[in-house]
Amino acid sequence: MTDTPLPAPGRRFRFERHASTILLLAAVTIYIALIVIMGQTRFLTLDNLVAILGRSITLGITAIGQTFAILVASIDLSVASLISAAAVVTSVVMNGDPAMMLPAVLAVLALGVVVGLVNGLVITKLEVNPLIATLGMSLIIQGVLSYYYNNFAGNVPVEFQIFAYGSVGIVPFSLVFMFVLAGCAWFVLRFTRFGSDVYSVGGNRDAARLAGIKTDRVAIGAHMICSLCAAIAGIYLASRLRSGAPWIGAEGVYDLESIAVVVIGGTVLAGGRGGIWGTIAGVIIFSLIDSIFNVAGVDAFVKQVLRGIIIVAAVAFYAARSKRPVA
């Protein structure tokens, strides 16, 4: 894993390009080795593979959005509280009534768009540091939410729970949905003008502006996509938990984890380089790590400690190679 070939003249091995694949293979190897050593081969089934992936849908959807924010050299720390807010709004507006499914989803998506728009405007027009702007937004959302709700509120009709529990064969709808969303995001980044603008703005904002790109609009757009994805993740979580509560986003640490997953996937925190499939690889790595902990029977609190260490180590794994100064 660490023995990267030296850069030979001519054909150079681009470590950064393959790092997420290497990490993914390493995680898979450790997982399989652990299962074989512990003699629990019953975990080595297709069903179990799908189950592992299915556990990280919320993180996956959030991370797809976070990729956009990080690619434009920004960051979004408000996703966790937005997920809580989206889940609560979903379940409160639906309140068990199947007829309210569409209005609820539309309301939550609108919420996502508004939050993203405000984040983007504050960051680009008021020139507030994105960390602080989204942190402040996170406090505001969390404050408003816990002012009105302090427990599970409303409930999601059975028809809507299909989003989380329904499946085609053994593959859950939500998993298909996540991969379709990732596909769309990949298409946008790879083939549209907005996508290439995102990379230019993240790579060098001044150069992008001089090249005639409306950098502010691109950054705002990226933030809207990010918040929209967090809102969708909240809808999914409400469907899975059958109700929303104001702490579910913070409890999942989705803000930090989505950033960590994006970085593990090879997207550079300074912006401009990276992509969606790396992020998806990162999500799978994370759920594999979780499964490894479960198979090995690690205590919940120890798991938390290890998680913090792994996140930092994974970021260090990339960052130590970059010559750029860090904040």
Next chain:
Amino acid sequence: MSAQSLPHIAATQRRLFKINPVYLLVVALILAIVVMNPAFGEPTGYMNYLKRVTALAILSGGALYVIVSGGFDLSVGSMMTLTVIGSSMLASNDPNSTYWIIPLMLGMGLIVGLINGLVVSYLKVPSLIATLGMMITLNGVAFMWSGGAPRGYLPDTFRFFGRYNITDIPVISLLPVAVICLVVFGVILWWGMHRTNFGRMLHAVGDNQQAARLAGVPVERVRISAFVISSLTAVLAGVILGGRAGVSVNIGSGFELQAITAAVIGGAQLLGGRGSVPATIAGALALEAIFTLLNLLGLAQPVRLVVQGLILIGAVAFATYQRKRAGR
């Protein structure tokens, strides 16, 4: 770029003409509180307020070191939690244990700060991620240690710093030990930041790391020291907070953001190069005064979060606007 880098005379002259607005803000807020609640003007009123603000004020003074050096330290809240939980677990109700527990906790803070600093300086992990990871880790350690629910309580000798009031003093009638701690550590932090070579190097590193390195500043050592100071003040803040409020599992959560907010209200520049300890402590006083006002107005706890978020964004936006107008 910053006033501190100018020659001393020029700096003092400029400061005379330009008072940091945070001091006016504190005075205005306290007047508002006194008008709404005359009991606040009594020694018990304002001394209790100062007692409440001590932990945050010391914490934000330490956090300012990291901010001036150009980073963030989000692990301080969990360090406070760990201090309180760890102390209560170790003390096992023995009043004599305080004398070794507090040094031990400071040692732990030193190690945590060192790790933060080393990870940020040498592994080049952005401080936000590094300290967020540390925050998760320390919270996990605190849970592990206490098994999820804290047992035991803190002995009175430990709680002395946060809770005890010295009574029968002329004029002010009572003086909490916490307020003495605030003054002592405030002066130490002020001295370290504004009267030593280290403080000057800290500003230089935060302002322009490359230039500082070329000028011969040991950049890594300075940044690591900043993280160590921040963690140490977190332990001190934890001791005082634990003394005042007792043991609970999430006692320190949210303090990391309050510390950053206090520094920002005090005019510190995020991502480094500018900040003042007295103004930051005034920022902490202002923040606590705002919370007190919200309480007096009968607004519920969650409103605090909203207000804090608005202040955070507003203060940074205001600072950016001012800088742009000044053409810097």
